[in-house]
Amino acid sequence: MTNKEKFLALVSKEKNNTLEKNKERIKNRAMLSESQQIAMKVLKKLDELGWTQKNLAKAMEVSPQHVNKIVSGKENLTIETQIKLQNILDIPVLASYYESRLKSIEELILTVEKKVERIYATTNLVPVNYQDSRKIKMEYDTLSGEYSYQLAV
Amino acid sequence: MKIDCIFAENLFTFHYAKEKNNEYERLMDIWTDVSYLHAYAKRNKVKNIYGFIDDILKCAEKIQDFLDNISQNKEPFGSYFEPLQQSENDNKVLALQKGKIRKNQLRLYAVKIDANCFVITGGAIKMSQKMEDHPDTANELEKLKKARIYLNQNGVFDEDSFFELLNEEYD
Numbered sequence: 361m362t363n364k365e366k367f368l369a370l371v372s373k374e375k376n377n378t379l380e381k382n383k384e385r386i387k388n389r390a391m392l393s394e395s396q397q398i399a400m401k402v403l404k405k406l407d408e409l410g411w412t413q414k415n416l417a418k419a420m421e422v423s424p425q426h427v428n429k430i431v432s433g434k435e436n437l438t439i440e441t442q443i444k445l446q447n448i449l450d451i452p453v454l455a456s457y458y459e460s461r462l463k464s465i466e467e468l469i470l471t472v473e474k475k476v477e478r479i480y481a482t483t484n485l486v487p488v489n490y491q492d493s494r495k496i497k498m499e500y501d502t503l504s505g506e507y508s509y510q511l512a513v
Numbered sequence: 514m515k516i517d518c519i520f521a522e523n524l525f526t527f528h529y530a531k532e533k534n535n536e537y538e539r540l541m542d543i544w545t546d547v548s549y550l551h552a553y554a555k556r557n558k559v560k561n562i563y564g565f566i567d568d569i570l571k572c573a574e575k576i577q578d579f580l581d582n583i584s585q586n587k588e589p590f591g592s593y594f595e596p597l598q599q600s601e602n603d604n605k606v607l608a609l610q611k612g613k614i615r616k617n618q619l620r621l622y623a624v625k626i627d628a629n630c631f632v633i634t635g636g637a638i639k640m641s642q643k644m645e646d647h648p649d650t651a652n653e654l655e656k657l658k659k660a661r662i663y664l665n666q667n668g669v670f671d672e673d674s675f676f677e678l679l680n681e682e683y684d
Contacts, residue, residue, distance in 0.1 A: 396545070
């Protein structure tokens with residue numbers, strides 16, 4: 361009996377699906393990657409707020425086990441769960457987070473423009489370099505979900 | 514303790530009695546668990562916690578890809594497993610091996626049965642230069658030693674494999 365044969369005699373005869381599970385991980389990588397990114401945002405925000413996972417479970421009205429699954433980054437999260445996380449923690453999860461922020465920024469620009477127009481109308485002054493709209497350069501931090509913006513030169 | 518076959522007659526993994534999964538699956542589960550990595554980074558006082566988590570997740574994906582590749586015979590085994598210590602190369606059939614992909618922070622440890630047959634004993638996130646300097650890798654070293662003893666006790670060590678080792682050394 362060779363060394364290899366002696367070794368093979370020790371190997372379990374039960375079928376295992378390690379290789380199939382590995383293939384499954386690769387196949388689901390895009391989904392898992394999104395889930396992991398959300399888990400990181402949640403954990404970072406919990407750290408910032410000084411919240412425990414139990415605090416979050418209470419705020420979301422779900423079980424602590426559910427939150428545990430969310431922060432593991434292995435769950436295929438429902439849209440309902442993503443909305444809850446986004447609203448309760450104020451973190452970017454869905455496209456609606458950016459869209460609503462963009463909308464409020466646009467409204468802010470419009471208000472400022474109208475105020476400027478009113479000021480010039482009442483003072484009858486026409487500025488030499490006044491523009492009706494201005495370009496704003498925004499930079500976005502994906503993890504914190506914070507925008508920093510300034511007037512583009 | 515039992516040994517699971519991962520594929521063909523080339524790659525195997527220990528499945529310890531106290532664990533739900535075999536070592537490869539157990540490690541892949543924790544190395545892709547953001548919550549586990551977050552706690553691990555805090556426990557080990559990692560400065561950039563989220564950068565660390567991101568790195569480990571990517572490293573785990575590389576290992577998954579690697580396993581998938583070698584299972585389809587795209588890469589030779591030798592490109593992955595290398596001797597743990599120089600002393601392990603000297604006239605020892607059951608050489609302790611560590612699985613390493615360049616710049617990967619994760620390590621898979623294995624005992625070499627022959628030139629193209631390995632059995633994984635465990636793995637760890639590399640946090641120190643020497644295995645003895647971190648409790649996780651020190652524990653993995655113990656697991657490697659116990660695995661070797663277990664295999665020896667079951668007669669997995671004979672002249673044939675000694676001969677194979679000589680062949681390997683002259684390759």
